[in-house]
Amino acid sequence: MSGPLRLILFDVDGTLVDSQGDIVASMTAAFDAVGHPVPARDAVLGIVGLSLEVAMTRLAPGLGVRDHDMMVTAYKDSYVGLRAAKGAASSPLYPGALAVLEALGGRDEYLLGVATGKSRRGLDALFDSHGLRGRFVTEQVADHHPSKPHPSMVLAAMAETGIDPAHTVVVGDTVFDMEMARAAGARGIGVSWGYHPARDLQGQAVRVIDSFDALPLCLDELWESVA
Incomplete structure (x- = not known):
């Protein structure tokens, strides 16, 4: 040594x-799940690294806990689905x-x-x-x-x-x-x-x-x- x-x-x-493609796609699914406008791509990529719970509150501060929880679930479901479909290419x-x-x-x-x-x-x-x-x-x-x-x-x-x-x-x-x-x-x-x-x-x-x-x-x- x-x-x-x-x-x-x-x-x-x-x-x-x-993983930006799947991140943006999954965040779009999360916002669609609660009928809220999807933030700009730069805003979505700007929160990468934060935990999902914190990320959702930063991107949609006007929404409540229930909506944030739904968004986290929708994001995870989308991301898992994309990974399963695309494999390493995800x-x-x-x-x-x-x-x-x-x-x-x-x-x-x-x-x-x-x-x-x-x-x-x-x-x-x-x-x-x-x-x-x-x-x-x-x-x-x-x-x-x-x-x-x-x-x-x-x-x-x-x-x-x-x-x-x-x-x-x-x-x-x-x-x-x-x-x-x-x-x-x-x-x-x-x-x-x-x-x-x-x-x-x-x-x-x-x-x-x-x-x-x-x-x-x-x-x-x-x-x-x-x-």
């Missing part, structure tokens, strides 16, 4: 996989994602994990479709935590692995991911290919990268600043 153990936590939607991996996961996973000093707004069921189905089972030593999902940007997911992952904040990084595409990292005392690396504009990540992330290929070097440079 070439150094201390380090934890790299990945967001999923918008970071590892591109949420394709971004270019370079698998190769970089393999490269990082092959380094003894790196522990890989995920911190996602997906449910346990949704994450399991995604991992099965892409053959990603067993690549991550810690998997934090929405079922067991408050919504991002609360630091609960990162804190739990660090506790599970015994890694301190100075040696923990969150890789994500949203401001919520970066805020979550900072709230846990960790650092965030933003990715420009996801659902929040790169300019919005600049003030929150220690670095914003434009391709998966840039991640290994970015991590090496980052760790050089840690005693």
